[in-house]
Amino acid sequence: MSTSLAHRLRHALSDVFALGYLVVCAGLMIWALVVTVTDDTGESMAGVIPALATAPFSLVMLALPDSSLAIVAAVAFGALVNATVIGLCARALRRGHRPDPA
Secondary structure, eight states: OOHHHHHHHHHHHTSHHHHHHHHHHHHHHHHHHHHHHHOSSSOOOTTHHHHHHTTTHHHHHTTSOSSHHHHHHHHHHHHHHHHHHHHHHHHHHHHHTOOOOO
């Protein structure tokens, strides 16, 4: 990985909007895991919420073998990719709103 790409990724993932998105995704994943573990019937669909919150990239990863670890990995991957996109977009928007020198 080149230093400029690593630098861009670090800045993208350290953006306040990207960090906020990651916190929300982590909270949704923790909530889904707690609900699934405490469900006695075994019919919990709570894992759908974090998967949809991290779509479309988490949906690609759901092709992995069916297990709890695969779902967590898919959501984590989707959250990281989406947070990177959010951070890059926020950074680009900030650059575009600099006042012109008069």
